[in-house]
Amino acid sequence: MLTQFSFHAPSFVVSERNGCTKTGGLLKSYGAEGKVLLVCGSRTSGLGLLDPVVDSVRAAGLEPVVFDKSLPDAPVEVVREGLQVAKREGVSAVVAFGGGSAMDTAKAIACMAHLEGDVLDYCRGTVAPSPRKCLLFAIPTTCGTGSEATDIGVVLDRQGSYKYIFANPFAGPDVAILDPLLLLSLSPQMIAATAMDAFSHSAEAYTCRAANVMMEPLALYSMREIVTYLPKALSTSGEARLDAIERLLIASCMAGQAFTQVGLHLGHAIAHGIGVHGHVHHGAACALALPYALASVSEEIPDRIRAVGELLGAAFPSGCDAKEIGRLVGEELLRFNRSVGIQSLSQYGVKEEQLDAMAEYAVHEEGTQGNSYRRSPKEELLDYLRRIL
Numbered sequence: 001m002l003t004q005f006s007f008h009a010p011s012f013v014v015s016e017r018n019g020c021t022k023t024g025g026l027l028k029s030y031g032a033e034g035k036v037l038l039v040c041g042s043r044t045s046g047l048g049l050l051d052p053v054v055d056s057v058r059a060a061g062l063e064p065v066v067f068d069k070s071l072p073d074a075p076v077e078v079v080r081e082g083l084q085v086a087k088r089e090g091v092s093a094v095v096a097f098g099g100g101s102a103m104d105t106a107k108a109i110a111c112m113a114h115l116e117g118d119v120l121d122y123c124r125g126t127v128a129p130s131p132r133k134c135l136l137f138a139i140p141t142t143c144g145t146g147s148e149a150t151d152i153g154v155v156l157d158r159q160g161s162y163k164y165i166f167a168n169p170f171a172g173p174d175v176a177i178l179d180p181l182l183l184l185s186l187s188p189q190m191i192a193a194t195a196m197d198a199f200s201h202s203a204e205a206y207t208c209r210a211a212n213v214m215m216e217p218l219a220l221y222s223m224r225e226i227v228t229y230l231p232k233a234l235s236t237s238g239e240a241r242l243d244a245i246e247r248l249l250i251a252s253c254m255a256g257q258a259f260t261q262v263g264l265h266l267g268h269a270i271a272h273g274i275g276v277h278g279h280v281h282h283g284a285a286c287a288l289a290l291p292y293a294l295a296s297v298s299e300e301i302p303d304r305i306r307a308v309g310e311l312l313g314a315a316f317p318s319g320c321d322a323k324e325i326g327r328l329v330g331e332e333l334l335r336f337n338r339s340v341g342i343q344s345l346s347q348y349g350v351k352e353e354q355l356d357a358m359a360e361y362a363v364h365e366e367g368t369q370g371n372s373y374r375r376s377p378k379e380e381l382l383d384y385l386r387r388i389l
């Protein structure tokens with residue numbers, strides 16, 4: 001674990017049941033005036049989930065402008081359209097409301113609202129990031145991304161089949177509101193997938209090259225919370241379910257705080273390949289990729305891999321060598337995945353002929369691969385993808 005690092009926690013975090021009704025007041029206290037852009041997906045606005053936020057913005061004397069066209073993976077065309085709306089309306093704040101894609105979309109819009117140039121140029125760094133002129137708030141409706149309090153955004157270029165990652169200190173929301181009541185309508189599949197995304201954020205952050213002593217407790221604690229509360233969120237109802245979902249939402253924010261400091265590694269490189277070429281939900285792809293990502297570095301960092309396994313309840317025979325630790329932790333993780341309903345790639349419609357493109361994508365994703373203790377050969381990756389097909 002590194003002892004020399006920088007640590008940036010960008011967001012004021014409010015965790016409160018019904019906290020979303022405070023959005024307008026908080027926006028006002030942060031200096032918002034005039035119009036506020038609310039970014040979400042059409043399903044979210046259709047369910048009426050956004051209504052209390054709209055009401056709260058109006059009650060604070062602000063004018064809500066709803067952009068409810070956010071799509072999975074934040075395609076660049078949608079971001080461009082939202083950006084046009086933000087500029088045309090002259091909004092003073094952007095509020096992200098939804099899962100990771102709504103937040104990625106809103107982050108890119110808020111970061112570029114005062115800039116000229118194209119979104120992809122911003123992602124590539126040829127349009128330089130500079131301090132935002134408009135406020136950015138984030139209200140998650142899933143328990144996975146942690147994006148509500150991270151400096152990172154992802155935009156999909158469908159034409160180029162590539163997910164661009166932008167990360168800079170201005171991309172972190174000013175305020176994150178964690179309101180578990182907003183997650184009650186999530187399906188068990190969605191809760192499992194998003195919580196495993198959060199687990200992967202912590203597990204990869206904890207086992208990457210850049211891991212440091214200050215983010216370590218956030219990573220370890222959030223993994224422990226997810227192992228405890230994900231099964232409860234899936235097996236209980238009423239107040240017990242709400243309690244479990246609340247803990248998962250907080251754990252996901254903690255995991256976001258852990259990985260925004262140090263980045264991720266192989267698991268997300270593979271998951272992005274699975275997402276781009278197989279259109280599997282990001283969280284499920286992460287869950288399925290993580291066992292390999294951890295096992296593949298067990299000879300370099302056996303103690304850290306073992307610590308993740310112990311959180312999951314894995315048993316290690318005495319004298320167990322580093323390679324065996326990796327194998328056992330990978331198996332334990334696959335077992336945990338199955339227990340929460342995440343079994344295989346084919347469950348999500350992936351076909352054998354798509355695996356090669358996924359492996360090819362993963363070995364070339366420098367941003368995350370380069371943070372792993374070990375570079376995986378494509379053939380090895382392909383073997384693993386076949387195994388989880």
Ligand SMILES: [Fe+2]
Pocket residue numbers: 145197201268282286
């Ligand atoms: Fe993720």
